[in-house]
Structure formats: C-alpha cells, structure tokens
Amino acid sequence: MSTLVWVLDYASVLIFALxxxxxxxxQQLDPVGFIFMATMTAVxxxxxxxxxxxxxxxxxxxxxxxxxxxxTAAMVVFWTAHLMESRYRVLLWLDALxxxxxxxxxVGVAMAxxxxxxxxxxxxxxxxxxxxxxxxxxxxxxxLGLKQGxxxxxxxxxxxxxxxxLVWLGLGKAExxxxxxxxxxxxxxxxxxxxxxxxxxxxxxxxxxx
Numbered sequence: 586m587s588t589l590v591w592v593l594d595y596a597s598v599l600i601f602a603l604x605x606x607x608x609x610x611x612q613q614l615d616p617v618g619f620i621f622m623a624t625m626t627a628v629x630x631x632x633x634x635x636x637x638x639x640x641x642x643x644x645x646x647x648x649x650x651x652x653x654x655x656x657t658a659a660m661v662v663f664w665t666a667h668l669m670e671s672r673y674r675v676l677l678w679l680d681a682l683x684x685x686x687x688x689x690x691x692v693g694v695a696m697a698x699x700x701x702x703x704x705x706x707x708x709x710x711x712x713x714x715x716x717x718x719x720x721x722x723x724x725x726x727x728x729l730g731l732k733q734g735x736x737x738x739x740x741x742x743x744x745x746x747x748x749x750x751l752v753w754l755g756l757g758k759a760e761x762x763x764x765x766x767x768x769x770x771x772x773x774x775x776x777x778x779x780x781x782x783x784x785x786x787x788x789x790x791x792x793x794x795x
Contacts, residue, residue: 589759590697593690593766594631594644595654600683601716602627602655606662607676608724616663622720623659624652629716634691634708638698677777680717680729684737685770688713688744689762696758702749709745713769714738733785736776744769 605626609619628645635643645651669675691712695705714730714737721728730737748765752758775781 587697589762590690590693593686593693593762595651597683597687597690597712598627598631598645598651599654599658600679600686601630601720602658603662604676604680604683604717605655605720606659607666607672607679608720608726609659610662610666610672611726612724616660619659619663620656622724623662624655625723626716626720627651627655627658629719630687630691630712630714631716633715634694634712637711638695638700638708640694640698677729681770681773681777684713684717684741684773685744685766687716688741688769689748689765692745692748692765693758693762696752702753705749706742706745709748709765710738710741713741713744734776734780734782736772736781736783739783740769740772740776743772 602623605623606619608626609622612618614622628651631644641647666672688709692705692709694712695708700708718728718730720726721730729735744765744767747768748761751761751764756764772781
C-alpha cells in the first residue's frame, strides 16, 4: 500500500508539473519561471495535505527528488512546447490525468494516517485540486476547478467518495485506490467530451410581498 501511494505521488507530481510548465509557456516565462510554475503546481496540493495531516515531514521535503523531477519536467516543456499544435488541449487532458492520479494519492495518504472517512475524502480533493488552482490563479487563467458547468471538483469528490465507500464495503485498499482514479478520470473526461455537468445556480428576482 505504501509503495502504491509513493508511486501515485510521483506520477501526480510529474503530470501536474507538465501542466504547470504548459501554463508557463502560455505566459511566455523564462526557465526559472517554468520551474517555479511546474513545482508550485506539482507539490501544492500534497503540501497542504501533509500540513493538515501533521505528517512528520512534507513529502517533497522528505524526498527532494520530487523537486528534481518537477524541474526536469519544466525544462522538457520549455524546449518542446512549441511543437504542440494546441497546448491548451494538451493541458486539459494532462490535467485530467493528473487529477485522476493525485486524488487516490491523497486518499491513500489519509487512509494510512487513520483519519475519519470524511477527512479522507477532503484530503483526496485537496491533493487533486489545490495545485492546479494555484497554477491557474498565478498564471492568470480561469481556474479549471471553478469553471461553470465543469465536473472538476465533483470528479475529485466522486473518486474519493467511491474509494471510501468501497473500503467500507470490505474491498482491499489498493483496489479502492485504482477504482478511485478510474472514477475521477471518467467523470472529468465525460465533462470534457460530452458536457456532463451538475445543475448550476440560476439567480431569480426576489418575490414581492403582496
């Protein structure tokens, strides 16, 4: 279980770093800006998760290889971004993949910490969404997680809730993390491809008192 969580953390850091570097390319930043955006995006959610769970050390502090990975990913994008026909579309799909890896990573860490199921779900959502939120805000983009009609936070919540529910039903934790990732990706991809969405708030004029 611990090995699977570390693998998920590394995978989510790598993919989120690529998305951060793609945003840096859209903003035409220099190499240091690329590394900053990639690293902030990649470790933002996991850092907040570890601080809230009061872990002995934040994951990238315990293993600085995470930062080396983000810097390497940033430089790869710096030299290759111009080869992509549509960087924004690549960004969207990479972000969807990163979300589907980061959410089970957060769920797995929280399960190992032995916290309440509600907290496990929240940690999964935080791990999957806060890095991308920071990336979009700093990069002057509309945050993907807050776009009207998008299943993003909902996809993260759905995946994390599925994992917790399946553990409660007696399924193995490793299997639950895989299913968590699949559910998260299917919900996010369905929103992107077929417009899946939840009802949004529609303002109405106040009722007049007769």
